[in-house]
Amino acid sequence: xxSFLAEAGEHASETVHEAAAVVPGLIRYTWIIPVLLLLSAxxxxxxxxxxxxxxxxxxxxxxxxxxxxxxxxxxxxVQGGETYTSAVPWFSIGSLDVGLGQYVDxxxxxxxxxxxxxxxxxxxxxxxxxxxxxxxxxxxxxxxxFTAAMLNVVIADNLIQLLVGWExxxxxxxxxxxxxxxxxxxxNAAIKAFITTRIGxxxxxxxxxxxxxxxxxxxxxxxxxGHVIAGENGETVSRLAVSMAxxxxxxxxxxxxxxxxxxxxxxxAMAGPTPVSALIHAATMVAAGVYLVGRLFEVFLHAEQWxxxxxxxxxxxxxxxxxxxxxxxxxxxxxxxYSTVSQLAFMVAxxxxxxxxxxxxxxxxxxxxxxxxxxxxxxxxxxxxVHSNNMSExxxxxxxxxxxxxxxxxxxxxxxxxxxxxxFWSKDELLVVANHEGSWLFYALLGTAVLxxxxxxxxxxxxxxxxxxxHAHPHESPPSMTGPLIALAAASIFVGWxxxxxxxxxxxxxxxxxxxxEAKLIPWIALLSTAAAFIGIGVGYALYRRWQERDPTRALxxxxxxxxxxxxxxxxxxxxxxxxxxxxxxxxxxxxxxHILDGIVNAMPMMARGLGVVTYWFDQKxxxxxxxxxxxxxxEAGGILKYLQSGRVQRxxxxxxxxxALLTIIIITIQP
Amino acid sequence: MIxxxxxxxxxxxxxxxxxxxxxxxRNAVMVLMxxxxxxxxxxxxxxxxxxxxxxxxxxVFGLFVIAVAAAEIGVGLAIVILIYRNRESSNxxxxxxxxx
Amino acid sequence: MSGLDIALIxxxxxxTAAALRVVTTRxxxxxxxxxxxxxxxxxxxxxxxxxxxxxxxxxxxYVGAIVVLLLFALMLTKAPIGREALDNQQRGLAAVVGLVVxxxxxxxxxxxxxxxxxxxxxxxxxxxGALIFDKFVLPFEVVSMLLLAALIGAVVxxxxxxx
Numbered sequence: 001x002x003s004f005l006a007e008a009g010e011h012a013s014e015t016v017h018e019a020a021a022v023v024p025g026l027i028r029y030t031w032i033i034p035v036l037l038l039l040s041a042x043x044x045x046x047x048x049x050x051x052x053x054x055x056x057x058x059x060x061x062x063x064x065x066x067x068x069x070x071x072x073x074x075x076x077x078v079q080g081g082e083t084y085t086s087a088v089p090w091f092s093i094g095s096l097d098v099g100l101g102q103y104v105d106x107x108x109x110x111x112x113x114x115x116x117x118x119x120x121x122x123x124x125x126x127x128x129x130x131x132x133x134x135x136x137x138x139x140x141x142x143x144x145x146f147t148a149a150m151l152n153v154v155i156a157d158n159l160i161q162l163l164v165g166w167e168x169x170x171x172x173x174x175x176x177x178x179x180x181x182x183x184x185x186x187x188n189a190a191i192k193a194f195i196t197t198r199i200g201x202x203x204x205x206x207x208x209x210x211x212x213x214x215x216x217x218x219x220x221x222x223x224x225x226g227h228v229i230a231g232e233n234g235e236t237v238s239r240l241a242v243s244m245a246x247x248x249x250x251x252x253x254x255x256x257x258x259x260x261x262x263x264x265x266x267x268x269a270m271a272g273p274t275p276v277s278a279l280i281h282a283a284t285m286v287a288a289g290v291y292l293v294g295r296l297f298e299v300f301l302h303a304e305q306w307x308x309x310x311x312x313x314x315x316x317x318x319x320x321x322x323x324x325x326x327x328x329x330x331x332x333x334x335x336x337x338y339s340t341v342s343q344l345a346f347m348v349a350x351x352x353x354x355x356x357x358x359x360x361x362x363x364x365x366x367x368x369x370x371x372x373x374x375x376x377x378x379x380x381x382x383x384x385x386v387h388s389n390n391m392s393e394x395x396x397x398x399x400x401x402x403x404x405x406x407x408x409x410x411x412x413x414x415x416x417x418x419x420x421x422x423x424f425w426s427k428d429e430l431l432v433v434a435n436h437e438g439s440w441l442f443y444a445l446l447g448t449a450v451l452x453x454x455x456x457x458x459x460x461x462x463x464x465x466x467x468x469x470x471h472a473h474p475h476e477s478p479p480s481m482t483g484p485l486i487a488l489a490a491a492s493i494f495v496g497w498x499x500x501x502x503x504x505x506x507x508x509x510x511x512x513x514x515x516x517x518e519a520k521l522i523p524w525i526a527l528l529s530t531a532a533a534f535i536g537i538g539v540g541y542a543l544y545r546r547w548q549e550r551d552p553t554r555a556l557x558x559x560x561x562x563x564x565x566x567x568x569x570x571x572x573x574x575x576x577x578x579x580x581x582x583x584x585x586x587x588x589x590x591x592x593x594x595h596i597l598d599g600i601v602n603a604m605p606m607m608a609r610g611l612g613v614v615t616y617w618f619d620q621k622x623x624x625x626x627x628x629x630x631x632x633x634x635x636e637a638g639g640i641l642k643y644l645q646s647g648r649v650q651r652x653x654x655x656x657x658x659x660x661a662l663l664t665i666i667i668i669t670i671q672p
Numbered sequence: 673m674i675x676x677x678x679x680x681x682x683x684x685x686x687x688x689x690x691x692x693x694x695x696x697x698r699n700a701v702m703v704l705m706x707x708x709x710x711x712x713x714x715x716x717x718x719x720x721x722x723x724x725x726x727x728x729x730x731x732v733f734g735l736f737v738i739a740v741a742a743a744e745i746g747v748g749l750a751i752v753i754l755i756y757r758n759r760e761s762s763n764x765x766x767x768x769x770x771x772x
Numbered sequence: 773m774s775g776l777d778i779a780l781i782x783x784x785x786x787x788t789a790a791a792l793r794v795v796t797t798r799x800x801x802x803x804x805x806x807x808x809x810x811x812x813x814x815x816x817x818x819x820x821x822x823x824x825x826x827x828x829x830x831x832x833x834y835v836g837a838i839v840v841l842l843l844f845a846l847m848l849t850k851a852p853i854g855r856e857a858l859d860n861q862q863r864g865l866a867a868v869v870g871l872v873v874x875x876x877x878x879x880x881x882x883x884x885x886x887x888x889x890x891x892x893x894x895x896x897x898x899x900x901g902a903l904i905f906d907k908f909v910l911p912f913e914v915v916s917m918l919l920l921a922a923l924i925g926a927v928v929x930x931x932x933x934x935x
Contacts, residue, residue, distance in 0.1 A: 648765050654695045654862060658869045665876045673774045676888035679817060680881040682784035686791055686814070688874030693795035695866035699858050701845050702800060705807050708838065709791050712814050715830070719823045724890050731895055732903050734818075734826045738833050739915045743922035745838050749845040750926035757932075762849040765860050 026072045027084045030155055031102045033069050033112060036062045037148035041141050048137035055137040056127055059144040063120040066151075070112035077106045077510045085157055085223065096217045101157035103222060106510035107294060107362060111154040111287075114369045117491070118283040119147040121484035125377050126275040128480035129384060139179060143279070146172035150284045154291065158220040159208045162295070166204075166256070169285050170197050176280060177272035189271035196265035200255015204292075207248030211299065214241060226298035239304055246303035249296055250311055257289030257344045260318040264569055266341055267325075270333040270389075274380030277333060282340050282372035287365050290347045294362060297513055301354065312352035316444040319345035321567065323451035327458070328563045331389045332379045335459050336372070339415065342448060343368050349445065350430050353437050358513040360429040363499040366507065367422035370495055371414035374488035378408035381481050382463060385474040391462040393470035395547055400474045403482045405464050407489040412460050414492040416453035417533040422496035424529070429499065431525050446532055453536020458544050466547040608634050679720035687713035700752045700762045704745060711741045776892070780820050787813030799853050800846050804839055811835050822892035825900050 040062035048055025076084075087101025123143060130136055149172060152165035171194075178190030212220050214237055215228045229237055253259065258266035269281050280286070293300060293311075300308060319342045326338035343364070350361025381404040386394055398405040414421035417428075427449060434442035468474065476482070499507030501521035509516055565571070612635035686709050693706025715734045722730020756762045790809035797803045811834045818827035852858070904912050 648860075650695050650764060650860060651862060651865075654865050654869050657691060657695070658865075658872060661869070661873045661876050665872075665879075668880060673889055674776045674780060674821070674892055676885050676890060677882060678777065678780045678784060679821060680885060681878055682780075682787065682817065684874055684877040684881060685784075685788045686810075687877065688870040689788070689791045689795055691873050692866045692870035695869060696859055696863045697795065698860045699800060699852075701842060701849065702795075702803060702858060704845075705794055705803060705842060708807065708834070709794065709810065712811065712834075715826070716814060716817060719818055719821055719826055723821045723823060723892050723895065724888060726893070728895055728899050728903050729907070731823050731826050731900055732908050734823070735829055735900075735904070736908075736911060736915055738826075738829055739919060742833055742838060743919050745841055746922045746926040747929065749841060750930035752845060753848055753930050756849040 026069070027076045027081065027104055028086065030069075030073050030084075030104045030108070030112070033066045033073075033116070034148045034151035034155060036066050036069075037144050037151060041144035041148060044137060044144060045141045048141065053127075054140075056123065056140050059140045060120070060123045060127075062144065063116055063123055063147070067113075067116040067120050070109070070116045073104060074109040074113050074510070077109050078506075080509075087157055087221075090161070094217065096212065096220065098158060098160045098220050100161060101221075102155045103157035104155065106512070107291075108154055110362070110366055110507075110511055111291060112151065114287075114366060115147065115150050115154060115284050118369055118373045118488075119143070119150075119279060121373060121377065121488055122275045122279040125278075125380070125481050125484040126273075128478040129275050129380055130273060131478075135179065139176075139273070142172050142175045142179075143276075146176065146280065146285075150288060153288050156222075158222060159211065159225070160220045162222075162292075163205070163208060166252070166288065166292075167201070169280075169288065170194060170201070170256075173197070173269070173280050173285055176276040177269045179273055179276065180271075183271075186271040189265075189268040193265040193269045196262050197255040200251050200253070200262050202251070203248040204252025204255070207245045207250075207252070210241060210245040210248065211296075214238075214245070222295060225296075229298050229302050237302075239302065242299060243303040243307050246296075246299045246307045247310065249292065249299065250307070250314075253289035253293050253348070254314065255289070256292075257286045257348065258341050259289070259314050259345060259348060260321060261569070263318060263322065263341050264566070264573065267334050267337040267566075270331070270337050274333065274376060274383060277337070278373045278376030278380065281337065282376050283369040286340060286344055287347075287369065290344060290351065290361070290365055293348065293351050294358065294513075297351070297358060300351070308352050308354070312349060312439070312441055315345040315349035315352055316441060317345075318342065319349065319448045320444060320451070323448045323455070324563055325566060326455040327451065328560060330392055332382065332391050332394070332459065332463060333376070333389055335391075335455060336375050336379060339375075339452065339455065340372055342452065343372065343415075346427070346430060346445065346448070349441050350433065353433055353439055353441065355513045355515065356436060357430070357433045359499075359508045359511055360426070360433045362511050363429050363507050364426035366499070367414070367426040367492075367496050370488055371411045371422055371492040374407060374411040374485065374492055375415065377481070377488065378404050378411060378485055381477040381485065382408070382474075384477055384481070385472070386470045387472045388470055391459065394463045394468070395466040395470075396464070396468040397474055398464040400468075401476050403476060403485060407482075407485040408464070409460060410489045410492055412456040414496070416456045416537060417449055417529055419526075419530050419533075420493075420496075422492045422494075424533070425496035425500045428521075428526055428529050431529055432520055432522055435522070435525060446528065449529060449532040450536045453533045454540045457537045457540025461540065461544040462547070469547070608637055611635075676720060676724050679716060683713045683716035683720070685713075686710070686716065698763045698765055700755065700764050701749070703764055704748050704752070707748075708741060708745065711737055711744075776820055780817060783813050783816040783820065787817065798858060800858065801843070804842050804846065807842070808835055808839050811839070820892070822894045824894055825897045 037059075040059045044055040044058045048058065051058065083103070083105040085101065085103045087099030090098045090100040092098065123140070126139065126143070130139055133139060146169060149165040149168035153162050153169065156162035156165060174190050174194040177193050178187045181187040181190070208220075211225050211229075215225055219225065227233060228235075229242055231237060255262050266281055266286070270277055272280075300311070322338045322341035322345065326335050326342065329335045329338065347361045347365045347368070350357040350364060353360075381401065382394065382397060383389055385397070385401055385404075388394070410421070414423040417424045427445070431442060431445055434445055497503060508518065562568070612632065690706045690708075690710030690713060693709065694703055697703050697706060715737045718730045718734045718737065722728060722734070752762055759766060787810050790806045790813060793806040794803050794810060797806060811830065815827045815830040815835070818824075818830060
């Protein structure tokens, strides 16, 4: 008894020691944040139509609480707190024990703040944007569920739990993109998004299996997998296996974060309501792919070199390719969508540069979430006002929608990398890292920065300047929509400073991989990135100062056509995958069914009967008697074969039970 | 003293007879009766083993089987009546929508 | 061969015979009445084995409720009379399947428990009650939910459409 007590005491003191004793209460309860959203989703679903505000207020209330809690969790890291992790058992399969847990470090805290704040803005904004929608309550249910899933991905301490959130997000994204499913175009876009991301999810799952396999099927815990891969338990792990796992996991990122070659779904996903585009396709879900790479960074670092090289090549192709596409779009949301694809590639590029790029990549994710969310919401306000997505039907809106204009301008400048705004600092950080690592990505980043500034200038000039070219009566949006815009605009101005060298890179002290990376300000790089922004803005201003019926980029001739057709990527996929499967494979399957299978079933008795007839004739002429019976047996066999598919359930059941009984008897008999 | 095999063989016989009934009867109500026979066979085995092993859990499960059988017969007869109302027949082999 | 054994054999033979009549009779109402005999025989077997409580539940629910329900259904569906109307064309196959199943199970059980002998002790209802509300309280609640669902489901399925 005494020894037991002593042991227990020892154990307790150990636990306290491990938790570093400075863990304040709040961080232990980080798991409440996703649960809150899950509860609000359920409550909205069941009670939504009966409470005031049609259920929207439930989600908003939960998010306010969640946002507060997230700030509390972040405060823990601001004070220099330690990583905290805990779990409860969930299920076990053989030797594999899977928990339901939380892994809270600086990155988690930052992501929590980003997701809850953007989601809060979108929830409030949707009050105005979705006002009067027939499925208003349902919209809020899915929005809350989506946020819960994303938060689950963020805090998950093991791969299985992460996978659950990951898939729920996929489903919610499908539901939200297809929210107005009455139009065929929208439901097609939803299906495309779902299937394309699933294509990436399959390698992702296999990557997860490999990782769990590498631990000897003992754990799915991310931190423990990291230890195993780093060889910290004394056993070396096959580098090739780790490389395979890494490249397969990156497949998931390619799908979710819309990297080349699975980038085609994101622009189409703009068919969903604009708040959805802002939440999912700018700030959170697409960031999940990047977050995944960061969470499993150990895997990527211990993979062979070619893995990270592949990642950087994919990132470079994506960032430049998407930026070019953004230049020729007329649909304002598509400009932003391609810009998102391009900016996600920035983050991926940052991560591909190793430990130093980790902080920079996530810093860009952090700032991008705010200004891209802002841009989408502002674009939504414009669309709400002019009832059109096309910039050629806008123009001159700055007088009619002043708040929208100013906030959009701030977002655009932040994205373009205007000095002092959010995007400037994070882009600068990425460039510094690329330069430090001597990576060729430096030039890709710089080139994309120029393009970004150019197409955002084009976008702003076409939308807000000149004279109004549409037919609607644009008006400023209600306060529920402009409020979030103002909040996000303020964030776009200020959040960049958190990670800026001016404040010794505070961000880098919260989000880092093993070692704190110091934020550096290298004057010539800062100047270069500023110059890039101004060149882009200047060229854009020169070309789009006045509205022209013929878009100046059309002067590019054939290049323009290629860009307008999105590099023929959709056509290629259609030709290479969709059509063969849809036309050939399914037709083939149908044909096989119709002709071969049915043919066999029909032909059996016929053939047998034919055989019987032939034999009977032969039999009549040659021998009588004995063969007669044979012929009838064959005909009978045909008859029985036909009855096999008689539709008589009892016949089926009889054969089923007979087979089962015989099989059981055989198995028991042959058992030693 | 009781020989356990007597009860077990009785259960097996009831089960086999039930299977025969399910397979050979056309009338849906008769099929349901045969299913009751099969369920009873299971209960016989449960109770016999429960007494043999001196563990009352088997008996409790026998009770559960009886309760579930009651639920099954309720829903089953409702379906039979519905089919009868729609097709003027309660014969199982008249419902041949699975035919090729 | 004890007295209990003989009682058991008598009941088993009677139950088997009645069960055989259930699946071969040409009159559905007779079938239902033979079912009563078979189920009562089973209940008698329970009594001999010492499971008194299960036996009475068997009588109450099976003989009392289920058979009455079956008779109601027969009444409502105007079940026809005669071998052709009651049986389908695969009596032979069904008999083979039945025999194979019986042979398989009987052989298996005989091999495993051929010589098993025990003295039945009456299972106390108290004990069963304690078990249900202690160890098996969750299954018990689930069963009650199932019964409720079946009740509602039966009503919904069998109700005439308003339209």
